[in-house]
Amino acid sequence: MSEDIQQKIPVLRRGFRFQWEPVQGCHVLLYPEGMIQLNGSAGAILAEVDGERSIAAIIGDLRARFPDVQGIAEDILVFLEVAHERFWIELR
């Protein structure tokens, strides 16, 4: 993914809500009549999506929090790409 994409700001699509569900023990993405159960890393990435920070800033933050994870930037980009393709997020 190019530098260009990294300057974009991801934002949840209107009608999509991200929240922690204690009974399920995971973060979920809620949308009209549906719910996606997120794994730990997907949850950690979407928790950073606040509609203000760019993808580059999110990568920087997660890299600082998880310095031992190899290839974290690539993982974040791949996940956000999938989330974008599936219309969970928009890139502004």
Added chain:
Amino acid sequence: MNGSGSSFAKPGHTPGPPLWLLAELTYRCPLQCPYCSNPLDFAKQGEELSTAQWIEVFRQARELGAAQLGFSGGEPLVRQDLAELIAAARELGYYTNLITSGIGLSEARIAEFAAAGLDHIQISFQAADEEVNNLLAGSDKAFAQKLAMARAVKKHGYPMVLNFVTHRHNIDQIERIIELCLELEADFVELATCQFYGWAELNRAGLLPTRAQLERAERITNEWRDKLAAQKHPCKLIFVTPDYYEERPKACMNGWGNLFLDITPDGTALPCHSARQLPVQFPNVREHSLQHIWFESFGFNRYRGDDWMPEPCRSCDEKDRDFGGCRCQAFMLTGNADNADPVCSKSAHHGLILDARREAEEAPLALDELVPRNVRASQIICKG
């Protein structure tokens, strides 16, 4: 059978949490759709739960893990406390869905619900042309009102699902239906072929499409999906086929009492919308906690696990996948809710499904022969 002290929980079987709560707030409805999923005897059901009782149901279900809440009916808009219920549910952390015909909606109410925190509005249509729509709905003004309200929903920034129940009298308009949904900027479109419960079962001979109609509609839907994908268009088309053309039954409700919790207007708790017709005693939220209802009541444990299954399900290697299909369909068609769903080609009663398919080809009923869903018809059908 369901005294509050006794537990019917099945040893070794742990049900999933009730992630989906459906609040059927009322059976009152201004429309008369002949495929309504409400029970035939809706006119003699008991008093509706109060505002406080509903909010207590929401609180308890949320504690058990419910995350999606559907406000349904009947027509939920006839409840004057709807905005209050929405606000309470949203406060508890639910994703709140209003499932409505659009009749009784206004821009003022849309704004009021938005302020209360409503997440999403689904509007159902009967057809893509005014005449058929209004004939099915039993109302002259329904179509124009639905169009106006769909536009207002988008104007107020909600995500919108448009739902078309399709059947033999409107399924050939599928292309026009999809075009209309795109014009109205729907985010999701449900093209749901009639499921045969409640009034739809009563009217099945006038509703079930032929296999050729169904295949054509599915082909056109797939062509539109490709077109939308090529345009990177966010609208998603959801096509629901009727199980009458399958050879294996659906995994109804993802298993009995395993995901879905329905509370009817009078507070009866059900594992699906149509289970009330079964010869099974179901608990009521006026008498029991949802904790007891979900985990321990007789009704919610009746068809959990597989120890209740007779043949051919008992020895079938697919029983963990489809749970023997739908208990209501087994009951309606064979008279015994324990039986395999007749949709399954292994069922001794599969001939009933073949007969229904043949009837759709050879002896269907016309649009004006359908029995409308209204109080009078309910009282005639279900006397006493």
